[in-house]
Amino acid sequence: MGEAVAILTIQILNTLLYCSVLFLIAAGLSLIFGVMRIVNMAHGSLYAVGAYVTAWLVGRGVALGAPLGWLFLLLPVGALSVALIGMVIEPLLLRPFYRRAEEYQLLVTFGLLQILEDLMRLIWGGTPLSADTLMDALPILHIGGFYYPAYNLLVIAIGAVAALTLWVVIYNTKFGVLLRATSQDRRMASALGLNVGLVYVLAFGIGCFMAGLGGAIVVPTQAAVLGMGIDALVIAFVVVVIGGLGSLKGALVGAVIVSIVRTAGIQFFPEFELAALYVIATLVLLVRPTGLFGTA
C-alpha cells in the first residue's frame, strides 16, 4: 500500500470517527428540537457528562480489577445515565416553558448549561479524566506504515448502528409514529388522546442518550475535559443548521459535511478551519433557513 493511500485511508477513518460522534450529538439536539421545539443549549454539556461518567466508571472498574471485556459494557451505562438525567430535567425544568417565549426557553437551558458545567468541575475536578484503558484493550492496526487504533473503528461502528437504530425507531415503530405525530401538531396529538407528556420525556431521554453515547464512546480516544461540551454545542449547532433543525437525515448529512470540512481544514487551512464551519452555517441559513432537509 502506498503511503499516500494509507494517509488518505487514515484521514477518511478520522472523518468517519468524528462524524459518528458529531452525528450522535447533533441527532439528539435535532430530535429534541423536532419534537418539543426547544433549542437545548445544555445539550453539549450533557454530551460532556456522558464522557465524564464513562471515564469515571472505567477508572473505578480498573481500580476494582474488573475484567477488560466487561469494561466495554460501561459505555452504554454512561449513555443511559445521561438519559436518566435528561428524563429528570425535562419534566422538572423544561415543561413549564413550552408555552412561553423562546427567549425563556433558551435562557433556562443556558442556565442549565452553567449548572452542569460547574457540577462536572465540582465532581471531577479540573484535571482531565481519561479512559484510555478501553482504547489500549483493543489492538493497534497497521495501515500502510501507520498505526491506527482498532478502538476508533468500534466508535465508527457504534455511530453507524446508532444511526440505523434511530432510523428504525422513528420510521418503523409505533413509538416513532407517536413521536412524529406529536412533533407535527402537539395539540392534535393531545386531542387524539396521546400522552404528550410521556412522549416528551421519552424523546428528551432519547436525545440525551444519544448525546451521552457520543460522550461515552469518544472519551477513550480523548480524555474528558472541562469545556468540551460548550465547544461541542456550537459545532452541533452548525451541523443541525446545515442539515435542518429537526431533521434526522439532516443531522447525518450535516455531520458528514462538517467532518469533511474539519478534516480538510486541519490539513490545509488550520487557521480558518473553525471560521469556515461558521461561515458555511451562516450561508446555509441565509439561502435556506430550514437547512438542507428541514421543514420547520
Add this chain to the structure above:
Amino acid sequence: MTLLKTVNLRKQFGETRACDGIDFVVNKGEFLSLVGSNGAGKTTLVNLISAHLQPDSGKILLEDRDITFTTVTERIKAGIARSFQIVNLFDGLSVFDNVALSIFSREGKAMKMASLAECDGNVRREGLEVLSQFGLSGKAEVPAGGLAQGERKLLDVAVAYALRPRLLFLDEPTSGVSTHEKAQIMDTVSSVVRRGMVTAVVIEHDMDVVFRYSDRIVMMHEGSFIADGTPDEIRANKDVASILLGAPLSS
C-alpha cells in the same frame, strides 16, 4: 367616479378559487359593504388589493394607475389602508402611540430618532383629534393591550384611518362584540369615515348592520360576485335570499 377597479383578478389556494376573476369597482365617496358566507373570498380580495397577497393574474387599478405589482408601502402611499379581522394592535404601546405611529409613518417621520415622539406638536394634535373622533380620548395613555374588545375594534379602525387613506378597507370591524356594541361601533366608524370623505369598503356578516349603513352592497360566493346593488335592490334579490338561507351565517 371610479376610485378603484380590479380587472379579472384571480387567486387560487390549491384547488380553491378564492377570487375567480373578480371585476370590482369602488366609486369615490361611497360606503360599500362586501358580504358573503365564510370562505366566499372577501378577505382574499381585500388581501390582494392591500398587497398582503399577490394575485395569480388580473390587474388592480387605482384611478387608472396600475398598482398590481406595487408593495404594501407603495399602496399605503397611494392611499389604500386597511384594518384586520382579528384585532391587530401594538399592545405594548399606548393607545395614543398606536395612532401616532400611523401619522409619523404617513409623514415620513418614522425614522426620526433624535427627537421625542411626544414633543411633535402637530402629530400630538392630530393624534388626539383622531382619538376623540373615535371616542377614545379618555384612553390615550392606556396601553392598547388593556382596552376592552369594543374599544380595540375602534382603535384598530382609528390606526388605519390615521393614515388618511382615500380608500379604507375594514375587515369585520364589529366581529366579536355584542349586538349593542356593534351599532355603536358602526355609528362611530361610518360617521367618521363620511365626515372625512374617505371611501370605505367594509366586510360584514351582520345583514342588519349592512342594510343600515351601506350605500352599496356587493355579495360574494365561492370566489365570484353574485349580486351588486343598493340595500333595497339587494333586499329584493332572490339569489341573495336563497344563499343567505342556504348558507346560514355564523353571526
Add this chain to the structure above:
Amino acid sequence: MKASIIPLQDRSLLKPAVVSIAILFVLVLLPNFANTYQTQLVTYGLIAAIAAIGFNLLLGYTGLLSFGHSAYFGIGAYAVAFTVQNLGSHSMEFYILVGIPVVAIMSGLFGYICVRHTRIFFGILTLALSQVVYSLALKLYWVTGGSDGLRVPRPTLMLGLLSFSGAHGFEQFITSYYYYVLVIFVVAVSVMWVIVHSPFGKALQAIRDNEVRARFLGLRIRQFRWISFLLSGTFTGLAGILWVPLNGLTTPDVLYWTFSGEIVFTTLLGGFRNFTGPIVGGIVFTYLRTYAVATTEYWQLLLGVVLVTLVLLLPTGIVGALSRAAERLNERRR
C-alpha cells in the same frame, strides 16, 4: 380634553427625572466614600449597563434575541488593542474615535445579514457570526495574540491632560476613569432614552408587537430592524471599548458565545421590558458575579441557579418585579 395635552408630558417625565438626578448625585459622590476596589467595581457595572442597554434595544424594543453580542463587545475591545499596537496611541479619546466607527461598521455588516431572519434563526445567525470572529481571534495568533490575548496599557484621559504613572497611578486612574465612564454612561443612557422615545423607537416597538400591522402602516420592517441592530451593536461595542483599558487585557473569551449568554442574562436579570432594567441588571450582575467568584470556586453553578430561578419565578426581572410590587402597594393604598 385639550387641557390634557401639556400636563400629560409633565407627569410622565417628572418622576423619572427626579429619581435619575438623585441616583446620579450618589454616583458622583461615590469615590468619596467607596474605596478603589469598590469604585472599580461600579465602573465595571456601568460598562456592563451600557452593553446591556445596547443589547436591549434589540431584545426589549425590537423583539430580536441576539446570541452573538459578544462579537460587538469584543470587536470594540480588540479595536482598542489594535490601535495601541499599531498606532502607538495611548489616548482614550483616540480609542473611542477609532473604536466607534469600527464597531458601527461591523454591526452594520453583521446586522444586514442577520435581520433577514427572526426568532430562533436570527439567534443562531448572530451566534454563528460571533463564532466566526471568535475563531479568527483565537487562530490568527500572530495578529491577535491567540488565547493569550492583547495587553492594553493604562490610557491617558482628556487628550493627554491626565496621565497615570508613579506610586498612586492605579488609584488615580481608577477614580478618574470612573468619572470618565460615568459621563459616557450618562450620555449613552440619555441618547438611548431619546432613541426609544423617538418616533423611530416607537416604530421598533410596534414592529416587535405586531410585524404585520406595522407593515400595513407603511413601515419598512427590515430597514428598522437593521438600524436597530446597528445601534445596538455600537452601544455594546462602546462598552467593549471602555472595558478594555480597565481590564488591561483582551482575550478571545469576550468573543466566545457564552459571553453573549452573560449579556442576555444581565439584561434579563434587570428586566428587558423596562428601560431601566438592563442598567440595574448590569450593575447587579457585576456585583453578583464578583461576589460569586470571590465566595466560591463554583460561581458559574451559582449563576446558573440564579438564572434558572429568575426565569422560573421573576421573568420580568428585578425592575419588572419591583414596579409590579409598587403598583400593588398603590392599589392597596387606594
